[in-house]
Amino acid sequence: MNKEEILKRSRNESFDEREKQIDDESYEYGIIGVLGVSVLIMIWNIIHKYPYSDMTTIILGFITSSAVFKYRRYKTKKLLMASVLGTSATLCSLIVYFVFGV
Structure with missing residues (x-):
């Protein structure tokens, strides 16, 4: 494939790298x-002594879902560890929220 064919194919694709x-x-x-x-x-x-673990759970849920998604794509040990630890932390936070209401 020559340079012109590559350029033509690139222009015809709807994928825009800048977008x-x-x-x-x-x-x-x-x-x-x-x-x-x-x-x-x-x-x-x-500060106002209201329950706060709901926000912690939301933040941990985001971090965990992001790590799991990346792990499924890249399959690295670092992302596997982040996924396992994030899942554990999210589950613990959910338990604290539902059981203890903190």
């Missing part, structure tokens, strides 16, 4: 925003 990059960056900023707001709400709840 993908913008989507990825917007997702990252969105997650930072959600985590930031969650932490602020959790701090507010702790």
